[in-house]
Amino acid sequence: MKIGRAAEIAGISVRTLRHYDQIGLLHPDVGAAGYRSYGDGEMETLWRILFFRELGFPLGQIKKMLHEPAAAQKEALRGQRGLLTEKKEHLEKILTDIDRILEKGFEVNMVKTFDVSALEEHKKQYAKEAAERYGETYRQAQERTAHYGQEDWQRVMEESQNIFDSLAGCMQRGPDAPETLYWVGKWQEYITRRFYSCTPEILRGLGELYVSDGRFTRNIDKTHPGLAAFLKQAIDAYCDKPHSP
Amino acid sequence: MKIGRAAEIAGISVRTLRHYDQIGLLHPDVGAAGYRSYGDGEMETLWRILFFRELGFPLGQIKKMLHEPAAAQKEALRGQRGLLTEKKEHLEKILTDIDRILEKGFEVNMVKTFDVSALEEHKKQYAKEAAERYGETYRQAQERTAHYGQEDWQRVMEESQNIFDSLAGCMQRGPDAPETLYWVGKWQEYITRRFYSCTPEILRGLGELYVSDGRFTRNIDKTHPGLAAFLKQAIDAYCDKPHSP
DNA sequence: GAGACATTTACGGCGCGTAAGGGTAA
């Protein structure tokens, strides 16, 4: 079978078949004139290649998987499942953002500053069980913010801006200065009042997020460059002191 | 502000900023020495660029959107929402496939041959309301196949293979030969018995899917090249005759 | 003059689509 017919049967393009030959994914027999020839064996392999491709595997990995036993392939499937799940969750988060913007206006985007959902995401890398503990907190925030109107968001953001301004004013005093710690307390109180019960543990998680996740860092550093890093240190200092509730 | 500092504050790489300059997305001022200089205005623009980037917009589109009014931007957001929703649904479908394979084994993949969920997907392009009508059918199939074990699937696939073999044998007689129509009827009956009530309308939809969606075409043409196209014609002939139930 | 910054040019990676230019089979 020549390449055109093989492509037609497989429902893919000739270019694709040549590409697979080039990257060593599927080498057909080659006749005297240089024509590629696909037999039953090649079509069977091609079939499996396209099968994995539909499941979202990159071609490089398919190349490795082809000659592995079924058990190893299932293992790869589990890995793939994890990857795709992450992608899906990421998309869901973006979709939530878009919906919120369409409903409440562009300004509401600052919500990210206290978004625990990203906290789950981040924590997964360190402690897997931690991820689920924030589920309830997340729902709490979702419920409460659902009732907020445009004006509420306006106020919410003013408040956070005030605290950030104050914290920025403390940056020379150091992250463990009494005044700094006072404003960290205010921040914790603000989140608790406006969104969800912000425990020291969650607060610490948010602090880490502020420096490790660009989206948060940007939001905080926007008006006061360097504040995110400072705030993280201040939060750590605050949580290490015995006076947190 | 020089490029390094700007990148640091924005939480992105220097390379990214230069890239944005190169593609005309964000032109900073340039000093005598060729150094790029980012002022408040540029940082504000950059901020908005990154905002849209987080929402999954391609840079090219961001470039256009930047100078549009908020209303047009919201319109773009709605479009983006649609795109991302499709991507998400695609991922969900793959995830379903993977789960089914992990549970029932690789062989079950042939299920696609009568997967109405893809039918929804396809119909969307032609008639939007049609999409929802298949929701119930889909759930029906989900429920019934949930109880199938490995052996059940074995039999299910043997049955479909038999019908396909018979249909392939009819290919010379033409798509409207009595024998062909008989086996089309068998196919409809088979789907109804095994998965969901297959109305002529759904059957017709499946027929179109067999030639328009590569995944289906491949599954059918695998053993009998050309059968997919033939089956579509036969289904059309069958549904045009008054003898369908 | 050393070191930390800045500059430019350019390849690579993914999965092919899409020419451009030319050989082969029936």
Add this chain to the structure above:
DNA sequence: ATTACCCTTACGCGCCGTAAATGTCT
């Protein structure tokens, strides 16, 4: 000789990471 295939080579897309070679500020 035409037509319908086949071949190779190579650019392009999207978004930068990662050199490499060189200039500028303090």
